C-alpha cells in the first residue's frame with residue numbers, strides 16, 4: 456500500500472496540530488515542513504509526536520552538513536524520519552544513517568536541486584536511506600513549464616524505494632501511485648484545501664483504489 460504523507464508548511468505548531476487532527480485518519484506520515492521547524496524548533500517535533508504517538512512523524516530538516524548530529528537532534532525530539540539533502544556529500548548521509556540505526560529510525564534523502572535524481576536516489580539507498588524523495592520544491596514548481604510528470608517518469612525507472620513531492624493533488628495522485636512509489640507527499644493539496652479532511656480522505660481513497 457502506498458503511504459500518504461501530509462507536508463505541513465504552516466508556521467505555528469498549534470495550527471499544524473489542528474490540521475493534523477483533522478486529517479490524521481487518512482494519513483500515514485505527518486511531515487513538519489522546513490519552515491515549521493525553523494519557526495518552532497525541536498519542541499515543535501516533540502509536541503507533534505506527543506499529540507500523535509501512533510503516527511510516523513517526519514522532520515523535514517533538509518540537512519546539508521553534520522548529518523549524525525542533526526539526525527540525533529531530530530530523533531531525540533521524537534521524529535521517526537529526518538530528511539537529508541541528496542545534494543550534499545555521501546558522508547553527511549552516512550552520518551545520519553548511523554544515527555538512524557542507533558535510534559531505530561529512518562533517513563529520507565531529499566533530491567531537491569539534484570540534476571540526476573534517479574542516480575542520486577540509487578546512491579542514497581546504497582548508503583542506507585530508507586527511501587528517497589523525488590522532489591520539486593516550491594520554487595521549482597513555480598518555474599514556467601513545471602510538470603509533476605517528470606517525477607512520475609523518474610519514479611518508474613528508479614528501481615529503489617522513492618516518494619514523490621511537488622504538486623501531488625487529486626489530479627496527479629493516481630499517476631503517482633501507478634509509478635510505483637512507496638509514499639505520496641501532499642502539502643498544499645491538503646493544508647490549502649477548503650476542507651482538509653475531505654481532501655486527505657479523497658487522496659487516500661485514490662491511493663487505495
Ligand SMILES: O=C(CO)[C@H](O)[C@H](O)COP(=O)(O)O
Nearest residue numbers: 462592593621622641642643
Ligand atoms: O518540502 C517542501 C518544499 O520544500 C514541500 O512541503 C513539498 O514540496 C510539498 O509540496 P506541495 O505543497 O506541492 O505538495
